[in-house]
Amino acid sequence: MKEIESSSDYSFFYRLDQIDLRQKVNISIHDGLLEAVLKQALHGRALTYHVIGNVVVIKPMVEKENPNSVITITGVVTDSSGKHPLAGVSVQVKGSNKGDVTNEHGQFAISAPDSSVLVFSLIGFQQQEVPVGGRNNISVHLIGANTGxxxxxxxxxxxxxxxxxxxxxxxxxxxxxxxxxxxxxxxxxxx
Structure with a gap:
């Protein structure tokens, strides 16, 4: 970093508690672009960089959350008024064979990917699809079907x-x- 700062207009920004400056890196690039030098210097390390103007910010990589991580979702299914719990409601993960049925208190618990969609159905009520969206608790109000x-x-x-x-x-x-x-x-x- 010292050599890059002395031979260019760039300066480096980093936190001493996150970067170990005792590690030496030997790379061989002549007249290379800054991005190529940084990629080679940081290769194999859990570090990343961002260039803002003439400042290079170096920081630890943050692991991205797995968009399909499995979570346990609990909740209650009631009628449209929200006052009466519905027992026997089928709770299905859309596109899979995973499912549950609500108990006498309208409660359910199911494990599903946090990006999935739950399908709620009961005879005499309109089927409802609810995206999980990473939520651990979902309350659903089923609307009565107006079919004769x-x-x-x-x-x-x-x-x-x-x-x-x-x-x-x-x-x-x-x-x-x-x-x-x-x-x-x-x-x-x-x-």
Missing amino acids: LNEVVVVGYGSLKRSNITGAVSRSICGTSTTGLSPISDRACRA
Whole structure:
């Protein structure tokens, strides 16, 4: 560094507690660019540099966090009001076979990459995808699905005289009553 400072307009900036100046480096470059000299001088060391104007800042390399590091994600799933926990919600890591199911308190725990997406689903509710984004705790409010029943199958038992039934009986019972049986609730017939 002393030779570069004496033969150029560059000066070096570093912290003495981070750089060991007792280590000597021998390189052989004649009329080379500063970047080439620094790359060769710092090769194999856990140091990096930045050139700001005529100042070269040398500092330790910082390890980049692995964007796919696996974390444990916990949370609670409730209805849209946020007041009632939902049990039995499927919590799936999108694109994998990892999953969990919420307990009676709506709680779940799952290990997944911090850049993954969790898929929450339960019959009668809209499916929801939530990016983890490095969070360890996620609260989800599922919205009720506004889909009506396309087909209602009602199985009932009653008593009829054997002579009145000679085979299979198939009949729409919404809005009408069958002989000898009570009509089903109007609520089940609404679509």
